[in-house]
Amino acid sequence: MRRNCKEQLIDYFxxxxxxxxxxxxxxxxxxxxxxxxxxxxxSLEEAQKEIAKQAPVFKEKPxxxxxxxxxxxxxxxxxxxxxxxxxxxxxx
Numbered sequence: 001m002r003r004n005c006k007e008q009l010i011d012y013f014x015x016x017x018x019x020x021x022x023x024x025x026x027x028x029x030x031x032x033x034x035x036x037x038x039x040x041x042x043s044l045e046e047a048q049k050e051i052a053k054q055a056p057v058f059k060e061k062p063x064x065x066x067x068x069x070x071x072x073x074x075x076x077x078x079x080x081x082x083x084x085x086x087x088x089x090x091x092x
Contacts, residue, residue: 005035006046009030010046010050014051017048023044026044027041
């Protein structure tokens with residue numbers, strides 16, 4: 001049983017996007033081979049949706065850290081206020 005052209009294009013995009021080819025490179029390669037621009041673009045959109053479905057969902061928020069530096073490019077350290085340390089003692 002032969003699959004239709006759109007499914008083949010979607011599989012082509014998925015396989016080659018996972019190999020880190022750029023979408024534009026793949027798209028223009030297919031258009032230059034005679035495929036319809038509309039069919040290629042729609043297949044690319046579908047392939048990107050399929051890849052997005054397979055991507056892992058992160059449940060944790062990223063921890064953002066920052067550090068300040070002085071004019072000599074030395075890190076600046078801030079002391080915690082004594083009352084914050086005192087309150088943290090009771091939270092443990």
